[in-house]
Amino acid sequence: MKTFAELNFPGRLVAVEGLDGSGKSTQIYLLKRWLEAEGIKVYFSEWNSSELVKSATSKGKKRELLTPTTFSLIHATDFADRYERHLLPLLRAGYIVLCDRYVFTAFARDVVRGCPPEWVRGNYSFAAQPDLTLFFKTDLEVSLNRILEGRPKLKFFEAGMDLRLSSDPYESFRVFQGRILEQYLAMSSEFNFVVMDANLHVEKQQVLVRKLVSERIELKKFKRRSPLPLPPAHPVGEKLVEVEEDTAV
């Protein structure tokens, strides 16, 4: 897997990975705000967000139609759509692209669901390696508590109920997240994850994130010729800690 820099793209891709509740979405949002304020060409893309594929994913999840194989394929379709229509052209145009989850999410989740690892990796082999992948590592209990303390209603697939690990959604979610964490840790060195201590304070983590990004990427090369007005912040009340798959259902 080559990085976008190694493939001579003018743009750079930064991805964040981690369990639900690891705080990665908050960190990448704050990174985006900073880069925008610096007048840098930046684009943010979220896992499972392609408009086109959304209605199929949503139907599949609501009606529990998905098997490990179709779950994997429909997320690969979503990723390919964003990759080909947004990420690649933006990277050609010299943007810094920020991805909340990248192919590693599929490598971890789909394998936990029982798909053969070589098959999943092969399907995503059209995707290049991020120039920087930040893995937000929390203690399993910390991320579980962040998600579960509000006693949210966990959806069927997000709790891993399709794996029949337990008839209790909370227990199922715990076991499922634990297995995903094992998969992440097993691939960490293979894909050059930079492991972030996600038990630290939000502000401390963000200082580290910004430092890392400016060390790895020569940011001044990515400035707009004429700065754009700063886009609005998150809408008031929008939750930053959320369970990923909620967004599609």
Next chain:
Amino acid sequence: MSPGSPPQPNCRRFYGHGIPGVRLEELTGRLIVVEGADGSGRSTQIARLVDWLETNGHATVQVGLKRSTLVSSELEKAQEGNILSRTTLGLFYATDFADQLENIILPALRAGFIVLSDRYIYTLMARDMVRGMDEAWLKNLYGIAPEPDAVFYLSVEPEELVQRNLAKKATLDYWESGMDLGLSRDMFDSFIKYQTAIQSVFQSLQKTYNFNIVDANRSMDSVTRELRKKIGALLNEK
């Protein structure tokens, strides 16, 4: 073929990694694939095979592309707008195939049915290969598919296909003409070029997947006779 003879157990295999949790020895039915372009007579031949098989006491199920509950309507919409890039379209079709494979084909094979598949992974692979997708990537992707008991490719000269399509609908289909490829702005030319390219991919796939190429330039009846003879032999063997 002896009426009502049950299919015999066979050695089935997946083309690649397969589907997690599926036990191949349970798939006791038969999987028969009919491939070919629009206008090659696929649907007519399948309808005739169904009549013949059912008359002889075999239970049948029919499947085809873009018929899944999961994504068929979304796929239809995406094609109308022609907004998908090639990897995305390839994966979307694979999702549609996988949904039908797991929900229709595999259960029917477990129940001992004869599954008649109106096109299979070969058309999907050929379309993507003509669009420049990597063959190894496609083979991995479609490694979920079980190897059929027989594949018949109804081969018709592109010039004859044009005549049949125009006689039937007085127009040529955008996708069957490969208009997205920009081979020619003239639909007639594009159709001939695209179908020629697809056929040469099928010939290259034939070596790997060992399917029967049936000369379908002939009359419907002679094609039916050939298919019955070959399928009859398949059902009686062992």
